[in-house]
Structure formats: structure tokens, C-alpha cells
Amino acid sequence: xxxxEAKKTPKGPILLVSPRGPNDSPGLDSQSCLLDLLVSSRFAxxxxxxxxxAMAGNFKVCVVGGAGGIGQPLSMLMAMDPNVSELCVYDLxxxxxxAEGVAADLSHLNMKCKVKGYAxxxxxxxxxxxxxxxxxxxxxxxxxGVPRKPGQDRKDLLNINAGIAKNIVEACAKFxxxxxxxxIVNPVNSVVPAMCEMWKKxxxxxxxxxxxxxLDVVRADKFVxxxxxxxxxxxSVPVIGGHAGTTILPLxxxxxxxxxxxxxxxxxxxxxxxDAGTVVVAAKNGKGSATLSMAxxxxxxxKAVLAGLNGEVVTECAYVESKITDLPYFASKVTFGKQGVExxxxxxxxxxxxxxxxxxxxxxxxxxxxxxxxxxxxxxFA
Ligand SMILES: NC(=O)c1ccc[n+]([C@@H]2O[C@H](COP(=O)([O-])OP(=O)(O)OC[C@H]3O[C@@H](n4cnc5c(N)ncnc54)[C@H](O)[C@@H]3O)[C@@H](O)[C@H]2O)c1
Ligand SMILES: O=C(O)C[C@H](O)C(=O)O
Numbered sequence: 492x493x494x495x496e497a498k499k500t501p502k503g504p505i506l507l508v509s510p511r512g513p514n515d516s517p518g519l520d521s522q523s524c525l526l527d528l529l530v531s532s533r534f535a536x537x538x539x540x541x542x543x544x545a546m547a548g549n550f551k552v553c554v555v556g557g558a559g560g561i562g563q564p565l566s567m568l569m570a571m572d573p574n575v576s577e578l579c580v581y582d583l584x585x586x587x588x589x590a591e592g593v594a595a596d597l598s599h600l601n602m603k604c605k606v607k608g609y610a611x612x613x614x615x616x617x618x619x620x621x622x623x624x625x626x627x628x629x630x631x632x633x634x635x636g637v638p639r640k641p642g643q644d645r646k647d648l649l650n651i652n653a654g655i656a657k658n659i660v661e662a663c664a665k666f667x668x669x670x671x672x673x674x675i676v677n678p679v680n681s682v683v684p685a686m687c688e689m690w691k692k693x694x695x696x697x698x699x700x701x702x703x704x705x706l707d708v709v710r711a712d713k714f715v716x717x718x719x720x721x722x723x724x725x726x727s728v729p730v731i732g733g734h735a736g737t738t739i740l741p742l743x744x745x746x747x748x749x750x751x752x753x754x755x756x757x758x759x760x761x762x763x764x765x766d767a768g769t770v771v772v773a774a775k776n777g778k779g780s781a782t783l784s785m786a787x788x789x790x791x792x793x794k795a796v797l798a799g800l801n802g803e804v805v806t807e808c809a810y811v812e813s814k815i816t817d818l819p820y821f822a823s824k825v826t827f828g829k830q831g832v833e834x835x836x837x838x839x840x841x842x843x844x845x846x847x848x849x850x851x852x853x854x855x856x857x858x859x860x861x862x863x864x865x866x867x868x869x870x871x872f873a
Contacts, residue, residue, distance in 0.1 A: 547801075548574040550575055550629040550797050550800060551577040551578075551627050551628045552579070553580075554579070554581065555632070555633045555634070556636065557634075559782075561675060562582065566597060567786075568790035569793055569794075570602055570604045572797060576605065577607075578605070578607075580593045580606065581611075581621065582635070583612070585612075585613055590608035592608065594606045607624075616658060618658075621659075628666075628667040629670055629800055630670060630671050630793060630797060632789055633660075633672065633674050633676055634785070634789065635676060636648065636676035636677065638677070638772075639677065641773050641777060644736075646681065649682070649862060649866075653681070653682055656685070657686070657689070660674075664689075664690060665872075668699075673796065674700070674701065678734075680856060680860065680863070681862040681863035682702075684867070685867045685870075686867075688863070688864060688868075689867050689872050692867070697812045698812075698830055699831045702734065702810030702811065702820070702822070703792050703810075704733070704739075704810045704822045705808065706781065707764060707822075709788045709791070711728035711743075711749075712726045712727065715760070719748055719752065725747065725748055727746055729839075730808050730822065731838060732822055732856060733810060733822055733852070736765055736855070737765060737852050739764060741760075741761060742838075742841065742845055744841065745839055754844070792807055795807045796827050800829060804827075805827050808822055809822060809825045811832050812835075813835050823837070
């Protein structure tokens with residue numbers, strides 16, 4: 492059983508649920524009780540705003556690839572987080588929209604956050620140019636990279652996207668080594684091990700490197716809600732493993748609503764979550780992959796990291812360095828805290844179907860991790 496879990500409310504912000512009592516019975520902690528109470532009482536709304544502002548952090552966030560399909564809406568959602576006081580939109584000069592333009596646009600939101608854009612030439616090395624942008628960052632979100640086209644696997648993107656990720660993460664290692672680096676760029680299964688191993692070779696803390704798999708959780712929750720009609724706020728499906736095909740393993744048995752779904756319907760539902768990215772790629776017909784839902788999911792993860800840095804205890808699934816299986820990288824529930832990844836939680840109980848799926852996915856994920864480890868053997872950060 493987890494020590495703590497975060498709960499999304501229909502009102503948006505992440506509230507803290509638990510710590511669970513000695514009998515593992517769920518209960519609200521006093522801060523979340525207070526917030527829930529305040530939010531639900533109309534007369535107190537002004538006080539809530541003041542209370543929340545007083546409690547908010549002042550973090551600097553950079554979105555790299557911030558003028559791209561994911562990057563623009565992700566930048567907007569991060570600019571709206573009360574914990575963000577400074578947002579850098581970082582992209583290439585050849586981006587569809589200049590990063591400075593995205594920043595100018597976002598700078599008019601009536602939020603406390605200051606927004607600045609930075610554009611670099613394709614051949615620039617971020618480590619030479621991005622000091623002003625990255626220095627002082629607490630969180631760097633990386634949706635920079637090429638999306639796949641119909642017929643491609645995520646792993647077909649490794650050659651090009653590992654080079655893009657390396658350019659950025661090596662600059663983070665130099666200018667903001669204390670920042671949490673959230674990697675959205677595909678193939679997550681290989682890029683995260685590659686970047687994390689090179690990060691460790693520089694003597695840096697692997698708890699800062701986070702592979703963002705939140706979109707799988709968002710999709711699993713949505714599909715369970717659609718199938719059962721249960722309120723969205725009651726649905727929370729952990730998704731473990733990795734972020735490609737069969738390595739995506741939703742644990743419907745660990746969700747109060749998911750566990751009511753008849754066993755004969757689970758394989759199709761499982762496959763629907765695994766294939767959801769490919770469905771979007773096909774529907775966009777060569778013009779990219781999921782962007783808006785990814786921005787939504789990436790912001791959920793980014794906000795969870797910032798809440799953790801701000802002293803709250805927040806749990807989300809993420810793909811990180813891990814010891815909970817025989818593989819060195821794995822997605823599971825992760826608690827974020829002041830240093831980034833604070834606790835990587837064990838898998839909990841899996842039913843027979845999930846155990847069979849886990850056994851089958853391990854060799855597939857192992858091969859994709861090894862591709863990342865090989866990259867890190869052949870490359871170093873400057
Ligand atoms: N983790 C996930 O769940 C998930 C979900 C969706 C997409 N993705 C991945 O996210 C990545 C981005 O997707 P997108 O649809 O936003 O693509 P996009 O092409 O719309 O945007 C990518 C942006 O990155 C920028 N960029 C490229 N190289 C850069 C560099 N060296 N430095 C700074 N910026 C750089 C581009 O100029 C562009 O603006 C893809 O690799 C995609 O596969 C991951
Ligand atoms: O499917 C893709 O290539 C993009 C992303 O990984 C997704 O799951 O939507």
C-alpha cells in the first residue's frame with residue numbers, strides 16, 4: 492500500500508489524500524481538508540485565493556520545444572500554475588512560430604508569471620547559448636523532438652531525438668544541475684535511460700530525470716470512465732512499464748472502478764490504452780502526434796513536480812531509474828518531493844492477467860532500455 496497518494500479533484504488542483512492511518516484506512520490530511528472545505532464554501536472564495544497565493548511557490552520553469560505542437564499549450568498551462576513565477580519558452584529559430592512570439596502572447600495572461608522567449612539556430616549547441624534561459628530553472632520540460640508519422644514506431648525516432656535531447660540535457664547539466672528535467676521526447680523508453688546515464692556520468696542526481704508517461708494514465712482513466720460511467724474523479728488507474736506498445740501496462744485491478752470491469756473486457760481495454768497514441772498519429776495523417784492531450788498530461792506532471800518542490804507530497808506515475816523490477820528503468824507510481832523523485836513505489840498486487848502482461852513486457856522494455864544505455868556508452872555530455 493502506498494504511504495501517500497495525490498487525488499485530482501474536479502476543481503483542478505492536486506490535493507493531498509492520506510497519509511493513510513496505521514490500519515491503511517484512507518483519510519484526508521488536515522491541509523487538504525481545509526482546502527476542500529474552503530473551496531466548497533462560496534463566501535470564502537476570496538480568502539481561498541489569498542490563502543493559495545500565500546502558499547504558492549516561485550519557481551522558474553523552461554519548456555524546451557516551447558513553440559511546438561505540445562510546447563505551446565504546455566507553456567500556457569505552466570504559465571497558469573500559481574507556483575510558476577518565471578517561464579522560459581525555448582525553441583529553434585526555424586520553429587513554426589518564433590519562441591519570442593509565443594512568449595509575448597503568453598505574457599499577457601493575467602497571471603503572476605513573467606514569460607520570456609529564447610530562439611537558437613539549429614546548429615547552435617545549447618551548452619554554448621542557453622545559459623541565460625536555463626540558469627536558475629527548477630523544472631525543465633522537454634517536448635522538443637520529432638513526432639512520428641503513420642507507420643513509424645516510437646523507436647524509429649531514437650537516432651534523431653536522442654541527439655536533440657542530448658543537446659538540451661547536457662546544457663541542463665551545466666546551467667541548472669539541480670533542476671528536475673521532465674522528458675516528453677520519444678522514444679521515452681530509450682531516451683530517458685540514455686540521458687539519465689550521461690547525467691550520472693557527470694556525477695549528478697538521477698532523481699532529477701523523469702520520463703513523462705502521464706498521458707497513458709490520462710487515457711486509461713478516460714477510457715474507464717467512458718466504459719463504466721463512473722465519475723472521472725473516482726477513476727485513477729496506475730499505468731506501469733514504459734511508454735510504447737505492449738510496454739504500457741494499465742493496472743485496472745488497482746483502481747476501485749477499474750476492478751468492476753468484467754475480466755473478458757480487459758484485454759481490449761488494455762489494447763486501447765496501448766494503441767491510443769497510434770490512433771492519434773493515424774488521425775492526424777502525417778501532421779504529427781498527440782499534442783493537446785500531451786500538453787494537458789505534461790502540465791499535470793509538471794505541476795506535481797513543482798508541488799513536490801514546494802513541500803507538498805504528490806504521487807504520479809512516471810518512468811524513472813528504478814529498482815522495483817529487474818530492469819534499471821521502469822514506470823510506476825512515484826512520489827515527488829523537494830529533491831525531485833523522492834520515492835519509487837513498488838508495483839503492488841497484480842492479478843493473473845496483469846502478471847502475464849508484465850512477464851511478456853519485460854524483455855521488450857529491456858531491449859529498448861539497452862538501446863538507450865548503448866547510446867550513453869558511446870556519448871558523453873560536454
Ligand atoms: N511522452 C509522451 O507521452 C509523448 C506524447 C506525445 C508526443 N511525444 C513526443 O514529443 C515530441 C514533440 O512532439 P510535438 O508534436 O510537439 O512536435 P513538434 O514538431 O510540433 O514540436 C517540437 C518542437 O521542438 C523544437 N526543437 C527541435 N529540436 C530542438 C532543439 N534542439 N532545441 C530546442 N527545440 C527544438 C522544434 O523546433 C519544435 O518547435 C516528439 O518526440 C513526440 O514523439 C511524447
Ligand atoms: O504516439 C506517439 O508517437 C506520441 C505519444 O507517444 C503518444 O502516446 O501519443
